[in-house]
Amino acid sequence: MLVDIIAGARPNFMKIAPIIAAIKKAALEGKDIKYRLIHTGQHYDKKMSGDFFEQLGIPEPDINLEAGGGTQAEQTAAIMIRYEKVLMEHRPDLVLVVGDVTSTMACSISAKKLNNIKVAHIEAGIRSGDWTMPEEINRMVTDAITDYFFTTSETANINLKKAGIDDSRIFFVGNTMIDTLLTQMPNFKEPPVWNELGLKPKEYIVMTLHRPANVDEEDGLRKLMSAIVDSSRGLPLIFPVHPRTAKMLKSVGIEAPNLHMIDPLGYLEFNYLVQHAKAVVTDSGGITEETTVMNVPCMTLRNNTERPETCTIGTNELLGTDPVAIPPAFDILFNNEWKKGAIPDLWDGKTSGRIVDVLLRLF
Template sequence: MKKLDIIAGARPNFMKIGPITHAIHKHNESANEKIEYRLIHTGQHYDKKMSEDFFDQLNIPKPNLNLGVGSGTQAEQTGKIMLRYEEAIKAWKPQLCIVVGDVTSTMACSITAKKEGVKVAHVEGGIRSGDESMPEEINRMVTDSITDYFFTTSSVANENLKNLGHHNDKVFFAGNTMIDSLYANLERLIKPSLFDENQLKNKDYLVMTLHRPSNVDAMQSLEHLLSLINNNVDGKKVVFPMHPRTKKMYDQLGMNFENLLITGPMSYLEFIYMIKNALGVITDSGGITEETTVLGVPCMTLRNSTERPETVTQGTNEIVGTNPDNILPFLEKLLLGQWKKGSIPELWDGKTADRIVKIISGLD
């Protein structure tokens, strides 16, 4: 019997670990050596969409343990997670800790596990943006420096790990579990009520998400960016599910942009419905660029770099930068129907979790 801890701290993590839990259950139906696991939610992010409805909607098991860390500074969250996960390890003594992505919980739990003599597997290991001003980049660097087994999403990530001196026998090119979740739910998408209420039409609106400080923390810059987008979309609606950080600044603007359709956070099945049927997406999120690539939807990333370069070199994503003026030629290209055609990266096929569990089952 193998004993695993699977860690999730923020909403995107659950889309990555859900397929792994499903693959473990499938493995246990026929395998001689079963895999026992605890799904641990650190409580790093609290979101009503992470309530029971969210787990039911995506068929994700309820967490066995919620560390209830809550909000706080990076240091406060890291300390609380480490203290509470240390207690959890001592109570159950897992053989392997699986962390995913690049949130604070990923780093904190990997450090704690290693200090308690528990090996660490990093799903989505090896990705880098090169931008150390992003907390996520520091989390990736620290986590990968102590990880025992890496499950990577691309050949670029493999090369990054090789250049850091990690041995090939610890690096497994498995694909992308986020895409497993996407494929598993494409037939279950939910059309939000706002779609018909605002008379939206397929491929005739845009979707936008913004949350990074470089885009939303300076009021003048945010106003300039939103004005440029509002005035250069040929009258099309831009559906804008607003992050709390962004809303705080947006409300201070006290402005109304006629083409921006401001909404609250959406459930996963609603949000993917909106992306799938959009003409294009404007975002500063990394994960969304993976989903747009697989769905073949044009995507503009308002950042100066990306940890997912395959979404640019192979997919439908383009790096716009953080200067608001840069977006104009990209919007023009989109509206003229001149966006590049993308392809789906290798092993982004919906079977990644099965490959990961098969490998884990064979580890000593």
């Protein structure tokens, strides 16, 4: 069987690396499975794309659609048109999409509209309930036309069953991003900022912000940043700045002696910082999964999350977007009263093997 694996944006790369490794292993064992890696080009910045391929051992894509840039609609259309041409030239048995980025939705639509090619969605069923997030629309549309659903949690299973998906098409396998995390943990490496600032374990805080609700309005961003700086008790705040956020921060003009805004980091360097941090402040969903497994306190500046298990089981707390919630959370952190988390079921580093086993049974 031929599987098209779709990747296009930074969150995808951590999820596809172990799947490629599992397919290669199965093929070496004589199993009838091979893959074609399709890079849509959704992210084309070196730090947002290229470094991840090198660090995670992802091979060069078989095809790069080079569909980066433009509005959401323009990017979706470009990916659909270019991927449809690929499918017409060489039809795969299955299109495997991961996560909830534009590439996920666009390639799923192209596959289903072109002779109903089968689609499998890894990380299916997660929901934030927030329709202002482009990712939520991508999830809903993708799952509406998916054939096989690979899930990370029981919550995702429940969401799919409520939507009328039959149990026979739902496969609770775990989290491929954790496969990558556990595989790469021995390879984490100090970023330059570690020695430049003389950082020490558990004596600094990592932060990331990129969601429009937090960074697209100057006054709101200024208040959030001020609350974080004021609550940090002088600990270094290490802030790898997303391109979206960098533009706004220039006009906001937030400065503090302990606030260190740096360029985006590679996967191995960023997770080295997270692993040794006292805490992480973020509005990213994926980072909350990594902090849960690494047992690092995490504060999420969102009003909802599609990964509730990171809160109910893991080390994450959902603070919302109102800055008034930040000082009390830091008080709990500095009083050493942060909750003790656990690791969700099947987040064990073996998810990709389970996925490939299912695919071999299905085809």
